[in-house]
Amino acid sequence: MANCSFCGNYIEKGTGKIVIDRIGKPLPFCSMKCEKNLLKLKRDPKKTKWTKFYKK
Numbered sequence: 001m002a003n004c005s006f007c008g009n010y011i012e013k014g015t016g017k018i019v020i021d022r023i024g025k026p027l028p029f030c031s032m033k034c035e036k037n038l039l040k041l042k043r044d045p046k047k048t049k050w051t052k053f054y055k056k
Helices: 032-042
Strands: 017-020 026-031
Touching: 017 032, 026 032
Parallel strands: none
Antiparallel strands: 017 026
8 A cells, every 4th residue: 555654664455544634635544643643743753763754
């Protein structure tokens, strides 16, 4: 399918969830943990240590 919008992990076909942004951009998520961190808590994936986007 695609990679998670928050953590960058690969999402298997038939799993995960896709949320459509206000501008019509699809945001695929692998878990509720990633969805809450990005949408509700408004965290930056580059500053979250357990993501693939984390920069030291």
